[in-house]
Amino acid sequence: MTDPTLSFLPHLSPYDTLPEPVFVDIVARLKRFELAAGEKVYAFDDRLKGLYIIASGEVSVRDEAGNEVSLLQRENSFAERGLLRDGRAVTSAQATKDTTLLCLPRDLFHKLRAEHEPFRRFFDRTRADRTREAQRAFDLTNVRVETLMVANPMTCPPSMTIQDAARLMRDRHISCLCVVENDALAGILTLRDLSNKALAEGLALDTPVHDLMTANPRTLPQSAIGSDVLHIMMEHRLAHLPIVSADKLVGIVTQTDLTRFQASNTAGLVSDAARAESVDALAKVTARIPHLLVQLVAAGNRHDVVTRMITDIADVVTRRLLRLAEDRFGPPPARYVWLACGSQGRQEQTGVSDQDNCLILEDGLSQNDLAYFEPFAQFVSDGLDACGYVYCPGDMMATNPRWRQPLSVWRDYFQQWIKSPSKEAQMLASVMFDLRPIGGDASLFEGLQTDTLEAAAANSIFTAHMASNALTHATPLGLLRGLATIRSGEHRDTIDMKLNGVVPVVDLGRMYALQGKLDVVNTRARVEAAIASDIISESGGHDLLDAYDLVAQSRLEHQATLIKHGEAPNNFLPPATLSSFERSHLRDAFVVIKTMQSALMQGRGVLG
Known part of the structure; x- marks a missing residue:
């Protein structure tokens, strides 16, 4: 043609x-x-x-x-x-x-x-x-990446000349080649590379692709959703995103597969946050989140989709603050990884979120090197607070020297918590098992996570203590299993949909992940993985997922309603505002959660 x-x-x-x-x-x-x-x-x-x-x-x-x-x-x-x-x-x-x-x-x-x-x-x-x-x-929020990608994309070896690569792209009418070596993705070569690097620099035609390609490119797994693709493309200005499964290339998504018309509203916030030049500019971006939450809920999106997308924005804001901190204080003297725990770590943020974070630093640092990260962490934490992610009431932030330590210290933390599971150790371990790298060098965390899961799962005393701790959050069921509300105070006659609704399932999911040594941190993903790994029965697991979905969706819809009425979102739902049909289903969901808690207490499916 x-x-x-x-x-x-x-x-x-x-x-x-x-x-x-x-x-x-x-x-x-x-x-x-x-x-x-x-x-x-x-x-x-x-x-x-x-x-x-x-x-x-x-x-x-x-x-x-x-x-x-x-x-x-x-x-x-x-x-x-x-x-x-x-x-x-x-x-x-x-x-x-x-x-x-x-x-x-x-x-x-x-x-x-x-x-x-x-x-x-x-x-x-x-x-x-x-x-x-x-x-x-x-609606990219409902599209799995495997339905968007081009399967079995065109590949080439690192040794191919750039001239042959250009001819191959021309003949196949494609804009990139995935570079594969020993069945593993080694890099990616694009038309932009050929024009901006090869042609502009006058490179020899027999230059190997290896010298021109982008090595170790960003990738996503097949389990990702369309908005994941869009967000990572917009944040990092990518036009091509390889899709991998078990480290093997299975497909690629390009910008021609995703247009701005297809983009969800979150894409604009992600793009603006990724390019913000100041904390004030970032705060203006996050000020739009409540309105976005209302839109996403009104559009009928599931709770896990909405919270994932809201968390995506927090992740980008955090990474932008890390970059602004490096610009202010100069290049960091050592490798670091900034991690989120709590709801951001689990990718479950709603309209009400404080910040929970920490810093892992590489070992062998001098006191001067360590001193660099004190104002660095303060800048990022202050920036998050200015953006609406308020300071953690429990001071679980990288500004606290306890949570800003070299890798070896973190290893000692986890070893001691597992070896001596005191009340504080149980609480800290519960929080820290939800860690997820946000910015910096994620490799600092990978070994720590794997080793900790192995050690924790092997210690029956620790898992028993963790199971006991997971049962401290009761569901709001009263006599005859009716709904029990808060009896006094500011939130009288309401149900705490976070502490007594979502958190019990979060605790169960964490226990399942511990037993199965599962490295996922999202609650729903943990329950799904537990079913797949036979840690819990298929029927019990699916009942729990249905119950969790109803509770989490009700919590999110309650927050959206408050925002629409000009009020600040919270987690306190008055059952009186629900129909008898809704109250009945919510009660049934809490019964399912309580049943799974009882199974955990009796050692079935998790400890047995």
Whole structure:
């Protein structure tokens, strides 16, 4: 296909469903028209009628009354009256800027619709059908990455010359090559690399790809969702993101797979946060989170999707503050990793979140090196507080010297907690088992996490103490298992949906992860992994997931309601505001959670 204006057509639905000979015939019969800005489309009526495809430019289409129906752009289609059965059939159209149109003749259009079911189905749908389908397709929060990626992407070895790589990309009409060595992803080479590095620097054509590629590129697993792809692309300005499974390349997602139209609202906040030049600018970004939460809940998103997306913003804000801190205090004298625990660590932040974090530093630092990280941590923690992530009431922050230590000290912490599980040790271990690296060198944490899980799971006394600690948060069930509310104080006649609703399941999930040596920290992911690992029964596990979903969703909807009414979100839900049907289901959910707590107490499924 030599005409560049046709380059998009092989990838445009429904033409991408047609057999190659049919597609070739279409290309041969397409008529091309060039319109100047302001020129009417139907000046061509006496020459040709059919389906118009916009190759470039912009067209305003109008109904009989002269009202603008829509403003169409590249890859959109429209037709003269009578050809289509829906709103894309218009009575007039006008180019609003210089435009190139391709016209599929009327007779060919009817032939394709009669002979090819996917083509007919595409153009016979009603506008409402397409709107509903588009909403589902563009909702990246419900799309797993495996449905977005191109499977089995084109690869090359590190030894291939850049000339051969350029030819391969040209011939395959692709914008990147994944560089694979010994069945493992070693790097990625893009057209931008070829132009900005090879061509601009005048490199020899026989230069190996290894010298030009981006080594160890950022990747995502197949379990990721579409918003994960979008957020990491926008934060790090990536156009290509490899997808891996067990360290093996299985696919790739590019920016052509994700458009801004498909992006959820969180993408704008992530992008703004990643480019903020000051703490004040970051605070303006996070001030939009309450409104975003309301939108996400109103759109029917599940609680785990909403909290994941809200946490994504906190992660980006934290990483931006780390960068601003390095700019202020100079390059760090040693490797470090900033970790979040609590709800941010588990990727479960809602509209009410304080900060829980710590710093792990590499060993062998001098006192001067250690001193660098004191104002560094204070700057980041102050910045988080300014952004609405208030200081931890328990002082579990990197500003506390206890939680800003070299790796060897952290190893000692965990060893002592496991060896001598006092009340404080149980509490600290519970929090620290939810650690997740946010910024810096994550490799400092990987060995610590693995070794700690191994040691903890092997110590039956410690796991018994942890199980006992996990049962300290009771569900709000009263006599005859009715709902029990807080009896006095500011939150009288309410249920604490965090402490007595979500936290009991968080504790259970942490215990399952400990028993199975599971490295996931998200509560729902822990329960799912526990089911898959036969740590808990499939029926009990799925009942717990359903109960958790109902409790967590009710908590989130309560917060969204408060925000809509101009109030600050909290976790205290008055059961009186629920219908009897809702109260009944919530009570049943708490019964399930209490049952799983009892199973833990009796040593079934976790300790037995």
